[in-house]
Amino acid sequence: MLRRLLPHPILSVTLTIVWLALVNTVTLGNLFLGAVLGVIIPYMTAPYWPNRPKVGAPLRAAEYALIVLWDIIVANVVVAGIVLFKPRSRIHSQWVVVPLELTSPEAITVLAGTITMTPGTVSATLSADGAAILVHCLHTDDPDGVRDEIKSRYERRLMEIFK
Numbered sequence: 001m002l003r004r005l006l007p008h009p010i011l012s013v014t015l016t017i018v019w020l021a022l023v024n025t026v027t028l029g030n031l032f033l034g035a036v037l038g039v040i041i042p043y044m045t046a047p048y049w050p051n052r053p054k055v056g057a058p059l060r061a062a063e064y065a066l067i068v069l070w071d072i073i074v075a076n077v078v079v080a081g082i083v084l085f086k087p088r089s090r091i092h093s094q095w096v097v098v099p100l101e102l103t104s105p106e107a108i109t110v111l112a113g114t115i116t117m118t119p120g121t122v123s124a125t126l127s128a129d130g131a132a133i134l135v136h137c138l139h140t141d142d143p144d145g146v147r148d149e150i151k152s153r154y155e156r157r158l159m160e161i162f163k
Contacts, residue, residue, distance in 0.1 A: 005039070007046040010055065012038035044163070053106040056163035064157045071118050071153070079119040082139050095124075096135045096143045098150050107162040114154050121146070 006012055012035075020026055021024030055061055084089060102108050112123040112133060120138040127133070140146050 005043065008042040008049070009053065010058075011042045012110070014038075015041055052103055053162055055161055057161050060157065060161050063074075064161060065153075066159070067118065067153070070116050071090075075121075079138060082148075084118070086139070091139050092141055094137045094140050094143045094146070096137055096146050096150075097132050098132065098135055098147050098155075099132045100155065102155060102162070104159060104162045107158045110162075111158055115150065120136055133134040139151075 001099070016034035016036070016038040019037055020030055024033075060099050075157045098110075100108065102111060108126065108130065112126065115121050115135055124134045124136050128137040135146070135150065137143065137146050
């Protein structure tokens with residue numbers, strides 16, 4: 001019964017938190033409305049998610065979120081330094097092809113979003129077969145190092161999360 005009412009409990013909690021962040025005021029009424037939306041939206045969209053992703057390690061997902069948050073903060077400082085102090089002629093933008101071991105569309109989406117959220121990098125496109133992602137890097141002298149860092153820092157963890 002509970003599984004039928006809450007087909008995606010993590011999504012329900014996330015929607016409630018996002019609602020509270022959007023209204024920017026935590027009141028009992030806003031919490032109630034966020035909870036109602038958090039129950040109704042996943043319930044109504046459940047038929048469209050027949051093979052929903054399984055998060056095998058919720059603690060690993062929390063660790064991943066903290067790592068991404070830290071990387072965003074550090075990358076903001078690095079990009080600010082590049083933009084403010086590096087002459088245009090010394091900025092070396094590169095396109096980097098990152099081969100993927102991930103097969104889950106949800107995991108690939110999280111990886112692409114992570115790359116884009118981290119300042120200085122943008123995931124540009126996914127290959128037609130889903131085997132590689134093209135990433136634009138604002139400044140690097142070592143495209144192979146960028147590829148290896150994405151694979152070891154993000155993709156490896158996502159493979160553990162989306163088993």
